[in-house]
Amino acid sequence: MKRGGSDEAKRRAGEAAAEAVADGQVVGLGTGSTAAHAIRALGRAVDAGLDVEGIPTSYQSRELAREVGVPLTTLDDATPDIAIDGADQVADGDLIKGGGAAHAREKLVDAAADRFLVVADESKLADRLSVPVPVEVLPDAREPVAASIRDLGGEPDLRLAERKDGPVVTDNGNLVLDCDFGEIDDPAALAADLSACPGVLEHGLFVDLADAIYVGTDDGATVRER
Numbered sequence: 001m002k003r004g005g006s007d008e009a010k011r012r013a014g015e016a017a018a019e020a021v022a023d024g025q026v027v028g029l030g031t032g033s034t035a036a037h038a039i040r041a042l043g044r045a046v047d048a049g050l051d052v053e054g055i056p057t058s059y060q061s062r063e064l065a066r067e068v069g070v071p072l073t074t075l076d077d078a079t080p081d082i083a084i085d086g087a088d089q090v091a092d093g094d095l096i097k098g099g100g101a102a103h104a105r106e107k108l109v110d111a112a113a114d115r116f117l118v119v120a121d122e123s124k125l126a127d128r129l130s131v132p133v134p135v136e137v138l139p140d141a142r143e144p145v146a147a148s149i150r151d152l153g154g155e156p157d158l159r160l161a162e163r164k165d166g167p168v169v170t171d172n173g174n175l176v177l178d179c180d181f182g183e184i185d186d187p188a189a190l191a192a193d194l195s196a197c198p199g200v201l202e203h204g205l206f207v208d209l210a211d212a213i214y215v216g217t218d219d220g221a222t223v224r225e226r
Contacts, residue, residue, distance in 0.1 A: 005121025013216030014038035028109040030085025043068025058102035083113035098134025098204030141199025
């Protein structure tokens with residue numbers, strides 16, 4: 001996987017996906033730098049008269065939506081017509097997500113949407129999924145889950161916070177294990193195995209969920225329908 005997509009490429013992808021949102025729709029608002037461009041584009045569209053509501057997937061996306069003027073709702077009150085979210089890696093339409101530790105709520109919203117649009121730059125594309133898979137675990141389950149991960153052939157690493165001592169804590173109050181499985185030959189099978197581990201709240205394998213991949217470059221964006 002190539003590294004370091006430009007902000008311009010991310011902007012192109014996010015804005016292209018935002019153009020797919022129609023008047024009157026409910027939109028799942030993803031987390032991360034590329035999804036943020038889509039949220040900002042929606043804010044400009046709302047300012048120009050577009051009637052939409054957003055369902056945020058994290059504190060970050062909620063605050064950005066409020067800042068740019070996108071009205072908000074919840075899954076209790078509405079079902080998203082469309083969701084726009086980024087990815088840490090994309091291979092054959094399957095994804096690894098969770099670099100922002102929001103993958104549990106992201107999967108909930110993305111899976112509930114009628115259409116799920118992935119926004120990414122070319123650096124996120126790969127032939128096979130291979131980056132570490134984020135696994136959100138209950139705090140008391142850290143060691144049992146780590147043992148289960150090793151039994152599945154992975155190497156778990158507790159994600160530590162960058163600007164404070166101690167681990168990253170998700171919006172749900174849990175911990176994140178970044179689990180290196182190398183190249184993943186069967187994402188669906190691994191996803192099922194991870195989901196079956198007691199103490200795992202959610203994992204970052206998004207299998208058979210994406211409907212389209214919006215790939216941004218410095219010159220524009222292409223759409224890959226699934």
